[in-house]
Amino acid sequence: GNSVTQMEGPVTLSEEAFLTINCTYTATGYPSLFWYVQYPGEGLQLLLKATKADDKGSNKGFEATYRKETTSFHLEKGSVQVSDSAVYFCALSGLVGSGGGADGLTFGKGTHLIIQP
Amino acid sequence: ETGVTQTPRHLVMGMTNKKSLKCEQHLGHNAMYWYKQSAKKPLELMFVYSLEERVENNSVPSRFSPECPNSSHLFLHLHTLQPEDSALYLCASSQGGGGGDTQYFGPGTRLTVL
Numbered sequence: 001g002n003s004v005t006q007m008e009g010p011v012t013l014s015e016e017a018f019l020t021i022n023c024t025y026t027a028t029g030y031p032s033l034f035w036y037v038q039y040p041g042e043g044l045q046l047l048l049k050a051t052k053a054d055d056k057g058s059n060k061g062f063e064a065t066y067r068k069e070t071t072s073f074h075l076e077k078g079s080v081q082v083s084d085s086a087v088y089f090c091a092l093s094g095l096v097g098s099g100g101g102a103d104g105l106t107f108g109k110g111t112h113l114i115i116q117p
Numbered sequence: 118e119t120g121v122t123q124t125p126r127h128l129v130m131g132m133t134n135k136k137s138l139k140c141e142q143h144l145g146h147n148a149m150y151w152y153k154q155s156a157k158k159p160l161e162l163m164f165v166y167s168l169e170e171r172v173e174n175n176s177v178p179s180r181f182s183p184e185c186p187n188s189s190h191l192f193l194h195l196h197t198l199q200p201e202d203s204a205l206y207l208c209a210s211s212q213g214g215g216g217g218d219t220q221y222f223g224p225g226t227r228l229t230v231l
Contacts, residue, residue, distance in 0.1 A: 004159075031217065032216075032217025041224075042225075043123075043222040043224040043225050044207065044209075046220075049219060051217050089160065093217040096162075096173035102148040102150075102173070102211070102214070103216070103218065103220075104165055104175075105152075105209075106159075107159045108159060109159045110159070110160075
């Protein structure tokens with residue numbers, strides 16, 4: 001079955017530091033890959049996505065590249081801010097049910113990121 | 118109102134109670150989902166509805182009963198729950214049809230079972 005592995009943390013960095021959160025996956029077929037972010041007391045928000053190999057998703061200074069050869073989708077940001085403190089989830093999509101018609105997301109356990117001023 | 122909304126935001130119930138969680142999406146989507154977020158486990162997919170038909174029931178105990186009366190509304194009916202069912206229950210919606218489309222999440226209902 002599908003699975004996602006990501007570093008759990010907490011990861012503590014100083015403001016303006018470089019961020020990498022590793023994510024690797026196991027899947028059948030060619031899933032789409034996602035990073036979602038969850039701020040305290042809120043639901044998940046899409047941060048970025050990539051739908052095929054070598055695609056790069058980017059948003060708000062975050063980037064991740066779909067690497068089929070290493071089955072990875074690592075999240076990076078060049079200079080983090082205190083406001084980036086949150087929990088980050090890597091996920092992949094897979095068709096569900098016998099007739100398709102919808103995707104289910106398989107998530108990693110989440111990485112708690114803490115940025116100190 | 119826009120996006121995906123969920124009510125109530127917080128719910129405390131005893132093991133013999135019956136309650137329902139409600140989700141509403143204002144995005145014109147055709148697929149809706151229930152996920153469970155526990156403290157020590159990854160987010161787990163529970164149910165998937167596409168065009169109001171249930172297409173996935175991910176081995177969820179029968180004390181959880183979903184209902185999708187139309188493409189904008191999704192319910193999760195709860196009865197005789199256990200303390201280990203305490204979690205954040207998240208609803209999501211997407212365009213549907215597969216293909217890796219983006220799922221949009223509501224804020225969740227924090228459920229505590231006493």
